[in-house]
Each structure stands twice: as C-alpha cells, then as structure tokens.
Amino acid sequence: MKSSEIFNPTLREVPSEAEIVSHQLLLRGGFIRKTSGGVYSYLPLAFRVLKKIMNIVREEMDRAGGQEVLMPIIQPAELWQESGRWVVYGDEMFRLKDRHNRSFALGPTHEEIITTIVKQDVHSYRDLPLLLYQIQNKYRDEIRPRFGLMRGREFIMKDLYSFDMDEAGLDLSYKKMHEAYKRIFERMNLKYRVVEADSGAIGGNESHEFMVLASSGEAQIVYCDNCHYAANVEKAQCQAQEAVKAKSIVVKALEKIHTPGVRTVDDVMQKLAVPIESIAKTLIYWADGEYVGAVIRGDRELNEIKFKNILRCNELVIADEKQIREVLGISVGSLGPIGAKFKVYADQEIEFMDNFICGANEDGYHLINVNMSRDFVPETIADLRNAVKGDSCPVCSAELDTIRGIEVGHIFKLGTKYSEVMKASFLDNNGQEKPFIMGCYGIGVSRTMAAAVEQNHDENGIIWPIPIAPYQVIIVPVNTKKTEQMELAWSLYHQLLGLGLEVIIDDRDERAGVKFKDADLTGIPLRITIGPKALQEDKVELKKRWEKETVLVAIENIVEEINRILKQY
RNA sequence: CGGGGCGUGGCGCAGCUUGGUAGCGCGUCUGAUUUGGGAUCAGAAGGCCGCAGGUUCAAAUCCUGUCGCCCCGACCA
Secondary structure (H helix, E strand, O other), X not given: OEOOOOOOOOOOOOOOOOOOHHHHHHHHOOOEEXXXXXXXXXXXXXXXXXXXXXXXXXXXXXXXXXXXOOOOOEEEHHHHHHHOHHHHXXXXXXXXXXXXXXXXXXXXXXXXXXXXXXXXXXXXXXHOOEEEEEEEEEEOOOOOOEOHHHEOOEEEEEEEEEEEOOHHHHHHHHHHHHHHHHHHHHHOOOOXXXXXXOOHHHOOOOEEEEEEEOOOOOEEEEEEOOOOOEEEOOOOOOOOOHHHHHOOOOOOOOEEEEOOOOOOHHHHHHHHOOOHHHEEEEEEEEEOOEEEEEEEEOOXXXXXXXXXXXXXXXXEEEOOHHHHHHHHOOOHHHOOOOOOOOEXXXXXXXXXXXXXXXXXXXXXXXXXXXXXXXXXXXXXXXXXXXXXXXXXXXXXXXXXXXXXXXXXXXXXXXXXXXXXXXXXXXXXXXXXXXXXXEEEEEEEHHHHHHHHHHHOEEOOEEOOOHHHOOOOEEEEEOOOXXXXXXXXXXXXXXXXXXXXXXXXXXXXXOOHHHHHHHHHHHOOOEEEEEOHHHHOOOEEEEEEOOOOOEEEEEHHHHHXXXXXXXXXX
16 A cells, blocks of 8 residues: 555644543544544554454454354344343433334443344254354443543444353353453453453353553553462452461550541541551441441552442442531541441451551541450451552462553353343253353453553554554655665565565655654554665665664565564464 | 533644734645755645624623533443
C-alpha cells in the first residue's frame, strides 16, 4: 500500500479529550475517531489490527472445538425477562422500542439468545458438548465511558458459550478455553497473566481473568513469584498474621480516653503517637436494608467484594456521615465495635492485634487496650481486606508482589444459572431431564487493541507486536525525487509483497523527518530506510521499531533478512 | 446521578472579567526554494463563536434554558 493512498490521518497534537496513552496514540496515529461518547469508528489501520486479533482468536476457538455463529444485536425484551436480567441489568442496558412499542435491548452479552437457541434444538446428551462462539459488537450504556476504547459503550467482543452434560464436561470445556486463551495471548505476543477472579454478577463458582500487564491498568494483580499463584486483588486471599500473635504481649485493661477533634486514623496516630498498625477502624455499610460494620486494621483497605460475598447481600454501599449520625447518633470518627448498635464483622487480622485502639461509639472518645473476644465478639471473623505487596502467599507463604493489568479476557463457569431459569434441558443417558451445564468465555477484542498499545509504546508512538501490527514493513525512501531511491524502494516493495508480506511504501513527497515521525507514530514494526549514504555502499538501513539502533544491511540481503525476522512470529 | 471544568476553522488554544467588524500556532491549498527526525518564504481557503431563547442600538462576550464533551466518584469487560 502506498502511504499517499492510505486513509490514515495523523495528528501532531494530542486531542485534549484523550487521557490515556492508548487513546492518545490511536487518535494521533489515525487509527480511530470518536463518533459519540464511548462510540468509535475504526479507520483502516485499526481495522487491520482488529482483524488480526479476531483471526487469532477465531483460529484458537476453532482449534478448541468452537463453532462460530452470528447472533442479533437487537434482542427482544422477552428473552431478558425470562432470565430475569431485564430488571437486574438496569440502566447498564441500552433499550429501545420499535414502532409497535415492543421493547428491545442492544445486546450487552448473549447468554439469553444462545441458551434459547440451544434449548430449541438440542435435546440429547449425544449432542454435547457444544461450544458456540461469536465475535460481534456489544453494548453497555456505561455510566461514564472513558479511556477511549478501554471503556466504550460499543465494543467488539468474542464470547464463547459451552454446553455440557455434567460438571466433568464443564471442567473439560473450561480447561480447553483456559488453554486456548493462553495460546491467544502468547500468539499476540503480549505480556499477560492469568489470575483468579471474582465471578461477580454473572455468577458461577470458578473464574479466571486474563490480564495484559501495563502500568496504566485498572486492575491490581497480586502474584507470587515462588509458586504460580496470581489473583485479582478483588479475590486475592489474605493470610491471618500468625507471626504477630507470637510476639504478643500482656493484655492490658480496657481504657476510655478523651480525644476531642480526632476524626481519622491519621489523627489518632498523631494525637496518641501510636503506629497505624495498632489502630482498628470501623466502616459502616448499608447492606440490603441493615447497617453493618466492618472492623479492619487502620492501614488496611476494606475489600467490598469479599465483604459482600460474606454478607451474601445484593446491595452494599458505604454509609455516609449523615446516615451514621441519624441512625447511630455518633460521628464517623468515633465508630467502634464495642457496644455497637450494628452487626460487627471483623477482619481475621483483628484477632491477632493486642491492646489496640478504636472508636468508643461515643463522640470525642476512643478506647485503648482493646482486645477482641475479651471486649467484643464479632458476628463473623473473616478475610475482609485487600491483599498488598509483602503479604504472604496463600499457597506457598512466600512474599506476594503486585502489578497492574488490563482485563482482556474473562472465563466463567456458569453452571445451570441460565439453563435452569430458561428451562433449557436435555435428556441424559438414563432418559432423565437435566439442565445444561454452561460456561462463558469472553475476550474484549477492541479492548485488547488498546491494551496492546498501553503495553507497547514509547515517546514516539505505538510499537505494535508483530502478530497484530496493521502492516509489517514500511519502506521509506528519504527523497522521492531521487530516482535511484525510488526504483530501489519499488523493487523491494514488490519483492516483499511477493513473499506475502504486508508492506507500506512511503511515496509521499515529504521530508524524511515527517515520514520517520509518522512511521514511528503508527508503530510499523520494521522500517527500511533508503538514503544516499547507505546507498553508496549498496546498503539500506533496517530499523526495528522496538530497538533504538539502526543497522545497515546489504541490498541483496534485505528481503531475506526481513522475511527471517517476520517468520519468527 | 453527585461534584468540577470545557464547547471559538481539521487539531491545540487566546479573546469573555470591562459588549462595538473574530485572532494565534499547527494542519490544508497554490507557487518557489528545500530534502536524513514534524523545513523556509510568498500567497490563499476555511468559523452564523455547540444550539435555542432573552437583555441591548449592538452579544463569542451578559442572562435563561438546552445539547454535547472531559475530569473525580458510585458502576464495570
């Protein structure tokens, strides 16, 4: 393709709306344009990248036994009412009505449709397992779309749904997908990590996320280098701190002290000159109609997902100051577990804290020398906090580390969650009617493109991993007016095309600097520069986008050299 | 939905407080000179200042409403 003909409008300046690197570079490189909030058009270069990602995904899904289908984006409300998600999904779902006033949704996901299709036409265990997948636009009316392609309202997603006759079958399907996903991200040449995840609203009991590692990632990953444990911080288990217990000292008598004006953990530290580890804080939440308190060490973060799972509640929101004052008659700074008018849930770490400090449930007072069991008995003791760097690994007890990642894949065991409510069943080999055992496995295709940029870029632009680069090679003749440069450029261009490679020739009558800047910005992995200096020695320059240095290669070897490099991918 | 900010040529912005013929840089077009990391000179095109009302002799500027966008929060792949 000639640069002069590619529709690839690059920008010198960063559009002000773009906050993160991938958004900025995809806009500047002429890959995407915004059509509406959270809705983007993919220009030719971006579409080439997407197609490469989709092809890799498709090949691996097929290899794992998947069959591709295409399902409607417009979905009738009835299907969603049947599963109960018409209500549950809430404002997140794009809804519309036709001229007859019938309700529809723009599909955020396709469990309802696929389950309906399978229910209609699959009736025997002989037809199982069945793995069906689709790669399509999906829709979520995000409260706040942001980060460009990272959190759009329209996005491209691959979803595979598995139908099995029993748990063992599901385990096998799940394992196949797990392996397929690893292959996919390896083939795309992305650094990633598989982590244990919370299955959230979709349900089910086992779930893994595939995270592309990038410092800008939204997800915090906790991992162990000693063993293979890795988990989303939402899920990562914390160990109770036995070591602390061993050092325990004499339990002192409970004491109430006057602490006017002390409101935060920091205040307590300063006022009483104590370490933050000797303070316990109490957080009040509104959980399905009642107030509950969580007690954790002063420096810890409450993990709301763990808390929610322990409470088995649907709604969990932190109470605001006004609510606390109205209901409990005290201010936030003086909350504590002793004599509380709410149910108290303690983090397991609290059990190992001796003579700690907490609010007295009385304005302007704190208690010191508090000890759990002796001074109060919580409803439950559980793992309630977020894991942090330095915690011990729940598998091997080595020290955990943390890293940030972008969630690009998520696999779930659904079980019978949908098949039961939607009455999708088959007859097993005993003639018994059984609900399908389902799994669902998603990959955010458009998000993967953005994640690849987040992970692979420098100050000059994108550095596409070769397997998903829009083109593999760009030939840059330094001066278009010099016929010997142009002749060689065209000759190399045709030779590379002849090998089936994807090549751009920058035939624009621009200054070399402009061409270099554009080539770097758009991230084409290999650049051949044809200039007078090297040409005198019958050489051209080869620049790998991911390396700093340029190397000289003899003209007669360059095609072979390019082919050799690209063959590795 | 709550809090904050912004809508002025394709992009980035100034002008608004104190109303009076809309400006800068980049990009685009023409020509010339250039040609190894976003050239120089000369010329040109392109904007009913988001939209709708209102105040005024006069509105980008003041007032009201509305739409859109961005950031923080709740939500989430």
